[in-house]
Amino acid sequence: MADDAKGPSKNELKKLAKKAEKAAKKQTAKGQGESGDQPPPAAAKGGPPPTAAGKTSAPSADAQLPPSPKVLLYQASEDDPATLKAVWAALQFNVDVGVAKRKDLPPGCNKSTKKPVLIYGSNDYVLGGGGNAMCKAISLMGGQPLSYQADELCELERTTLRVADATQLKLDALATALEHSTTGIHLVGSSDTMADICIMVSLSKFAKGHLDSWPASVQKFYNCHVTALEKAKAAVPKYLPAPPVDLNDPSTLKVLSSIFAAQFEEVAPDAILPASIIKRCDNPKFGDFQCSAAMPAFASLKNSGKPMPPGINGPPQLAQAVIDSLGKDHPVVQDLRLQGPGFIMCKITPAYLQRQVQSILDQKCLPKPNVKPVTCLVDFSSPNIAKEMHVGHLRSTIIGESVCRILEFTGCKVERVNHVGDWGTQFGMLIQYLKEEYPDFADNTPNITDLTAFYKNAKAKFDEDADFKKASQLNVGKLQSGDEEYMAIWKLLCDVSRMEFQKVYDRLDVTVYEYGESFYNAMIPPVIEEFEKAGKLSIEEGGAKCVWVEKFPIPLMLQKSDGGFGYDSTDMAALKYRLHTVKAQRIIVITDFSQGDHFAMCNQAAKDIGWVDNGQQLQHIGFGTVQGEDGKRFKTRSGDTVRLVDLLDEAVSRMEASLNERIDQGKANISKEEVHEVAEAIGYGAVKYFDLRRNPTSNYKFSYDAMLDTKGDTAVYLLYARVRFESIMAKAKTEHSVDVEDLIKNGEKIVIDHESERKLALQLASFTDVMEATLDDLFPYHICDFVYQLSIAASDFVTQCRVLGSPEMNSRLLLCYVTTMAMQQCFDLLGIRKVKRI
16 A cells, blocks of 8 residues: 555545534534533445545545544554654644544454554544545644645655655755745745645655755755654654564563453453553562553543443453453463452463473573664773773773673674773873883883883872973873874873783673774864854853753863863764764763763753764763772772772682682582682672672672672572582483483473472563663663572572472473573673583
8 A cells, every 4th residue: 555545636625624614613503511522423324435444435425524523543653654644743733643443443444454544533534544645634624724735745745755765856846835935934824734744754754864965945944843743753652553462472571461452452442551551560479460551541431431331330340351351261361360459460371481481492592672783882991091990990891891792682783882091181291201211112112010000100290390290291282293202102001001901801701992082083173163063162261162052051162272172072073973974873871970961961962963863872871889898989998999900809819719618628519720710700700790780870889798698699699500500400411311402402392380480481481571671771780680580480499399300300401401591691691701510
């Protein structure tokens, strides 16, 4: 079906307008004796019947539009321009819009159509597929007079704009129409008409990357209407049909939402449901999930003034009707019961969970959420050249690595960016110190392994020696002008620092690629020029070039009064490069929380200048402070910042001592030679998990004892738990001659019978919903919560159910296999190494 299937003729539309006018006069003559809207009149006898979607049935001679016309959209589509035109027209002309259900379609209408269908009256007028025709009809309902000029412009949109491509777009006729219009921003008259809406929808396909090349009058027209366009786009999802029940969807929440939405439609077809109706039960003793739809559904029925379904006079009766309708033999939900004012509690059937877990086993992978992969850029770690990484870099580095892994797991292309501080006035000081301390540096590369001491010594001399300070300041100018000698020293300092950074990244299994501040130097002047041309640059006292952002008390300073550039300059240049050169659809910057306002200003400025032109998402994850057990910023006893390598060394050292003690007590399954490797995996994993398991925006107290505890929510406990399940499978092979891999090859199936098996399967089946929540805010603690709850459910399972030597051994071994695989995949997302034996 074409986007613009043939609509009503001009004569028919004129008749329609006259009938609307007559209906309004009749309603006025009746006075205000009755409350509420009058029901629409039935279709006239003998008039033409409604037709299938894609065709138009003109109203009969006696048909009248309802006094307060309501449009119903059936099979609205988020990506279809016809839907966008219809919704925008309804918003513009104040016409009530609702979502049509199958019951609303008249006989003969194609219920399997995938294109939007517009219905109004008593189903006596049906219009399908044609966006322009829908827009015309809705504008008439809203009291807009017909206009030959508007109709001709809509024809121009249909025959010229809609079928063109960006390189062959002809806008001369449109520009001429705008130049001769009354206001210059409306095509017809002095307010928006169907012509403005239809043409804007087509123009929006080409605006990105081409708007600047359009005639000035068309640019002005587009910019004046783009806010209304975005508002209409945002409204479209409200009119999309409820998704059909798909039992193969890996999201349990989506499956349950579809089941209950369909059941409410069957019991109370006129009820309106909120977007979110299902959540996990806070207390498992009440069930697995609860549906909260009965209360808002009943309220919508009551407010509509329509008759209630028989026997329903409150939310509890409505909820009970849904429970009765679902029955006791449903394939997905069981143990349905009413609680409180109308909550429906339920459990998930073993059969459904069995199928979900079997699918995980067959795929040998946890299910991935159904999301569209996009290019993402993650800016994390970001240490400073000539300074060692300290505990302050811990959070950005490990949170960023985990965020990258989560996005890559869903299929996104991820650019891992290390925005190192490799430029600035401090390099004048460092260069001078290197020249004085290592005068033969050009022939003998200095062995600077202690970057912290090097920086401190340089800073001390800068503060104490006036001649040194003056020379350092002169060095900055030479470096910025590209002096070969000074550039060589700068590169040497950068190379030494990179080697030290890489040692940390190797230990933490972090992969990140350097794009330092200096990378963007040449991009800064064009950015300033762009803001200046757009009229968004303000020259402040002293000549500083600034950009003011609404709601912020200070501006972004793109150029200092002395002509230099700072963080604001670099970050704005970086942002444009990432949006328009890398073409990242989602940009995530991970720094401490104190930089939140800075990045909010940068992101808003990018939107104001028009860089965010394709729905890109800009996100800042601001993390809290790592504190000592005294609640203050984590430092050494001498008051210095804790070096990251020292923190990691201490975690490994303590873990080595613990493992050696277990070996001496005969409680370990590793040799002395394996201790260091295992201690590294557990120690580094413990440091990571202790940070990642909490909301990154919060502060936390760093404690070796707490993070290395073998009980509770720690990586040590989780790694031990996983090894326990590995050992069960190993014993099955050695003591019972049952190899799990052979069971899989032979097609052995998982059977869910015992309640602890069901609870373990329920937790496994929740992974997709956990991932979707994680993709929203990109906080890795969702994954930590999942794997911790999984370990608890699995431990309960192997405690309640005998695995080895039981009649159900094969099935239960497969459950152990799926659990260990799921835990390891979660560890991979968190950057925690695999440990097979401890």
